Amino acid sequence: NFMLTQPPSVSESPGRTVTISCTRSSGSIASNYVQWFQQRPGSAPTTLIYEDNRRPSGVPDRLSGSIDISSNSAFLTISGLKTEDEADYYCQSYDTNDHLVFGGGTRLTVL
Amino acid sequence: DVQLLESGGGLVKPGGSLRLSCAASGFSFSTYGMNWVRQAPGKGLEWVASISSSSSYVYYADSVRARFTISRDNAKNSLSLEMTSLRVEDTAMYYCARDLRGGAGAATRPHYWGQGDRVTVSS
Numbered sequence: 001n002f003m004l005t006q007p008p009s010v011s012e013s014p015g016r017t018v019t020i021s022c023t024r025s026s027g028s029i030a031s032n033y034v035q036w037f038q039q040r041p042g043s044a045p046t047t048l049i050y051e052d053n054r055r056p057s058g059v060p061d062r063l064s065g066s067i068d069i070s071s072n073s074a075f076l077t078i079s080g081l082k083t084e085d086e087a088d089y090y091c092q093s094y095d096t097n098d099h100l101v102f103g104g105g106t107r108l109t110v111l
Numbered sequence: 112d113v114q115l116l117e118s119g120g121g122l123v124k125p126g127g128s129l130r131l132s133c134a135a136s137g138f139s140f141s142t143y144g145m146n147w148v149r150q151a152p153g154k155g156l157e158w159v160a161s162i163s164s165s166s167s168y169v170y171y172a173d174s175v176r177a178r179f180t181i182s183r184d185n186a187k188n189s190l191s192l193e194m195t196s197l198r199v200e201d202t203a204m205y206y207c208a209r210d211l212r213g214g215a216g217a218a219t220r221p222h223y224w225g226q227g228d229r230v231t232v233s234s
Contacts, residue, residue, distance in 0.1 A: 035211075035220055037156070044224045045148075045156065050211055051220070090156050098217035099170055100146065100158035 002026045004091050004103035011109040014081050020106045022074040022091030029067050034074040035092045036065055039105075045090065049076060078108075086110045113137045115207050115225030122231045127197050133190040133207030133225055141185035144168075144210040144218025147192050149203035150227075159205070160192065161218040168217045175201075197232045204229050 003025040012018040022034065036049035047056055049065035052074065062079045074091055091103040119131040133145070147159040160171045160181040169181060180193040190207050205228050208221035 033220060035222075037221075037224075039156075044206055044226050046224065047222050050222060056222070088155075092156075092221070094217075094219040097170065098161070098168065098219050099172070100148075100161065100219060100221070102148075102156045102158060105155040 001095055001099070002101060004093060004101055006089075006091060006103040006106045008104070009107045009109065011111055012081055014083060014110055016081050017077065017079040018081060018108065019078075020076045020089050020091075020108070021071075022076070022103050024072050024074075024093070027095075028069065029072045029074055029093075030069055032093045032095070034065070034067060036074075036076045037090045037092065039088045039090065041087075048089075081110050083110050113209060113223040115209060115223060117205060117207055117225045117228035120205065120228035120230045122233065123197055124234050125197060125199055125232055127232070128193070128195045129197065129230060131192040131194065131205055131207075131228060131230070133192075135188045135190065135207075135209070138209070139213070140183075140188040141165075142213035144214075144216070145181075145183065145190045146208045146210065146218050146221050147181060147190075148206045148208055148221065148224075149201075149230075150206070151200070151203045154203075157203075162190070163217055164213065164215055167215065170217065194230070197230075199232050202230060202232045 033051040037045040039045045053065040146161045209223040210218035211220035211222040
């Protein structure tokens with residue numbers, strides 16, 4: 001089994017760009033798709049990115065997902081930050097037994 | 112629109128049992144895998160269990176295996192989670208989530224989420 005490690009928190013100013021990392025502890029990040037979810041306080045998660053870099057309809061293109069094999073990490077990048085982007089963000093993948101694995105979550109503060 | 116509505120949560124004593132349900136609408140329920148994901152107060156998301164569209168593939172997190180049972184009734188568009196031998200550490204908001212794509216395989220990419228139902232295990 002593997003773990004997905006995210007920074008507990010990040011902060012950036014409105015209008016700037018922030019990137020949240022999600023590092024896989026073992027096995028290749030490219031082996032299984034990565035999803036990203038946003039969760040605002042008191043609300044259910046919503047899907048921002050699926051299959052590494054695909055956006056559901058309705059998710060703005062200032063949000064993007066990518067993976068980097070050299071760092072064995074997935075990344076969520078949010079450009080043109082808005083105060084409404086303040087939330088918790090989770091990455092998720094799955095192992096060879098089809099068990100889901102979630103990252104610990106990253107709290108984004110837009111200040 | 113895809114809608115998932117959880118119900119059945121509440122307060123239960125340690126060692127007790129509870130059955131959560133998730134009513135699905137707005138899509139062909141029988142063709143999609145489903146997941147249960149929970150979130151303890153102030154904590155992150157934790158996968159609990161998954162079931163494929165025809166119940167051929169059923170998987171559990173180690174923390175709940177042998178205590179929880181996931182099942183589905185495709186005729187009633189309903190997903191269930193039977194929880195027994197409940198522990199204080201099972202206290203959480205429980206979400207059901209539909210998989211991204213339809214098909215017969217395992218549910219590995221939660222895509223649509225319900226609003227959740229709260230389970231509190233306390234004496």
